[in-house]
Amino acid sequence: MAKRIGGFDLERELDRHWLRWTLLAWGVIAGWYLWDRWGSVQSLALGDTDDNMRLMQVRGLLAGQGWYDLRQYRLSPPGGLDIHWSRLVDLPIAALILIFKPFVGTALAERLACGIAPLLPLSVTMAALGATVRRLVAPTSWPIAVIVLLGCSAALLMFMPLRIDHHGWQLAMLSVTVAGLTDPRRARGGITVGLSSAASLAIGLELLPYCAMAGAIVTLRWVWDGSEVRRLQGYALSLAGGSTAGFVLFASNANYAMRCDALTPVWLSVTVAAGVLLFALSWLNPASRGMRLAGAAVAGAAIAGGFAALFPHCLSRPEGVSDELAEMWLNNVREARPIYMHSFRLGFPLAVLPVIGVIGAGVAAWRAKNAGEFVGWVAIGLFTAFAGMMLLWQVRAGGAAQLLSVPGSVALVWIVVPWFLERSSMAVRVLGAVAAFLLVSGLFAGFVVKYVKVDKPQSNRAAVYRANARCASASGMSLLDRTLPPSALFTHVDLGPRLIVMTHHKGIAGPYHRNERAILDVHHAFTGKPEAFRGIARRYGAQYLLVCPNMAETTVYRARSPDGFYGQLSKGKVPDWLTPVKLPKNAPYRLWRIEYGR
Known part of the structure; x- marks a missing residue:
């Protein structure tokens, strides 16, 4: 690419006004996505x-x-x-x-x-x-x-x-964390990592492991190089102060309880204690690397030991749900499963880029021109490798893993593509450069999953997708608004949030772990005996029963209890205390009025 086009110095413009052009690119991309959707x-x-x-x-x-x-x-x-x-x-x-x-x-x-x-x-x-x-x-x-x-x-x-x-804001905070880890201005970099971690935790705990990893990287940089003390100090103070501010400003009334699933007093105490201990270490700042390592180990052990002693109930899964709810619902959430339990079409694109990112960070670290570059690439490599391993726990880590892989991928593009562009053969310059870019950017993965068929087809998948879409559609929901006055509708857990957004009706449950009783009640009502349904529905004042045949959740009902209440409804066996409500022939739902009697 030419550095100068006419009187326009492209390289100078991309360097000096990069943020302006980045925001312009964002505006174009945002405009496209809005138009497309x-x-x-x-x-x-x-x-x-x-x-x-x-x-x-x-x-x-x-x-x-x-x-x-x-x-x-x-x-x-x-x-x-x-x-x-x-x-x-x-x-x-x-x-x-x-x-x-x-x-x-x-x-x-x-x-x-x-x-x-x-x-x-x-x-x-x-x-x-x-x-x-x-x-x-x-x-x-x-x-x-x-x-x-x-x-x-x-x-x-x-x-x-x-x-x-x-999730988008959490990924944004993760990208800011990476920028802070690589900031050559140490105090600013530490403050950036601390504040972005605190903001992420105030939003939710999904990226808690990444926040912990970022703190570990900041601490290890100080252990290796005592001159990194300003970065550690900035991180310690901003993490403790930012978490405190996040809790005071944004924690709900319910989050003042000793819960493990949000920024509650449990995790606030951890971040404040970590900030205080790390600041104390930075203030002492032993001259010996061995002493710094020992101090960091003692601080880490104190935090972990104190957490285990004070909050033993948080050592298991943070949601704190019963074994029944975990087996019935939470363990079946697709995004909470490891990558190897998913299809090739989903898993391959998620796994490819983290591998490229780690390789790129390693190559870039090996080619680093100075200690600052080397340490920055080591930090990114560790972070990317950690994110890749998180995929073996839950596939929901895919977005973070891909995001953290971008710098390593860019490094490989910057190294490999120019090599092809400098060849004498036109074919090698063009085809080689394009192929190299597609390979080291991970973009080839999209072509692979599009044309390589390795997943076994599922016969009921199309019916499930169609039911999910039709029952959640605006036209379907408006039908419920027109047909009924404001009422309490007993319906599926996954349909509850959509129902209350698009209609004037009330629902029973939503897929949120703190609401264990409501979720269990819905599942018990649909999988239990028909005569038990009315007692559960009465507790919530439900006036109507709304079902979406073939919706994904209904396949769970049938699998768990083929002869349960929903299983019998799906076979046309309707109790006499359910009065059908007439809907248009093409309606995606079945609707009954619940008769309780006296």
């Missing part, structure tokens, strides 16, 4: 239960619900369901609604906010990754990071319009 935005096609619940949380806030009250009162009536999230991610969505509402009305304002809000953390991610590769690869390498990021299918999915849940 405008039909879904207009129909408010929130595809995930968490996205639907996030919108209900924002609606509650704008309607006057308390800042620290995160209960959802239109599920599990009359008391409502406890949602363990924080208000932090609600803020940009609520702000966008308030900005658009005077001009387009509430309904369209909500749709615009849900379309735009997920793209905001993408801008942060692009800028943070750009800063990282500029420091470690080359000042003009940031466009390659943007291109590689666009190929990160799992990560990019979290920034798509309507994906308003918190």
Whole structure:
């Protein structure tokens, strides 16, 4: 590529004004995604239960619900369901609604906010990754990071319009953490890592292992090089202070209990204790590397030992659910399964880029020109390898693993592609460079899964997908609004959040682990004996029974109890205390009024 085009110095422009061009690129990308998905935005096609619940949380806030009250009162009536999230991610969505509402009305304002809000953390991610590769690869390498990021299918999915849940912001904070780890200005880098980790924890605990890994890397840098003391001090103070501020500002009333699944007093005490101990170590700053290592080991042991002694109930799974709920529901959540339990089509693209990222970080560290570059690449390599291994625990780590792999991939592109471009043969220059880029960027994985068929076809998959889509559609939900006055509908767990977003009705449960009783009640009602159903439904004041035949959740009912209540309904065996409600012939639901008698 020419460095100068006419009077325009491209290399100088990409270097000096990189942030301006990054944000311009983000604007173009964001505009494309909004245009491409405008039909879904207009129909408010929130595809995930968490996205639907996030919108209900924002609606509650704008309607006057308390800042620290995160209960959802239109599920599990009359008391409502406890949602363990924080208000932090609600803020940009609520702000966008308030900005658009005077001009387009509430309904369209909500749709615009849900379309735009997920793209905001993408801008942060692009800028943070750009800063990282500029420091470690080359000042003009940031466009390659943007291109590689666009190929990160799992990560990019979290920034798509309507994906308003918190995962996009957590990935943005992770990218800021990486930028902080590679910042040559030590105090600023430490503060960046501490604050981004604190913000991530205030949002949710999904990336807690990555926050811990980032803290370990900062500490090990200080152990190896005592001159890194300013980075450690900045990290310690900002982690403790940022976590405290996050708890005070965003922890719900329910999160003041000693729970293990959010930033509660449990994890706040851990981050504050870690910050205090690490700051004390940095203040002492022993001259000997061995003494620094011993001090770090003692601090780590004190934190781990204190956690085990004070919060033994958090040593098992943080959700704190019963064995019954885990077996019946939580263990069956697809994203909570390891990568080897998923199809080749899903697993291969997730696994490829972390391998490339680790290799790239290793090669770049070997070629590093100075100690700062070397240490930065070692930190990224460790982080990427850790994220890759997390895939063996849960496939939901895929987005983070891909994101952390971007710098290593960019390093390989910067090394390999120019080699081909310098060959004398035109064929080698063009075809070799393109093939090399597709290989080291991981983009080839998309072509592999598209044309290589190794997964066994599932005969019922198409029917399940069709039922999931039709029952959650805006047209289907509007049918329920027109057919019934505001009522409490006993329906599936996964349909509950969508029901309350799109209709004036109440539901029973949503897929949130703190609401164990409601989830178990729904499963017991559908898998138990028909005569037991009415007693469960009566507790929630349910007036109607709504089912979505062939929805994914219903396959669980039938598998667990073929002759249970839902199994019999699916065979046409309907008790006489269920009165059918007439729906159009093509309706995706079956609906009955529940007759309790006297």
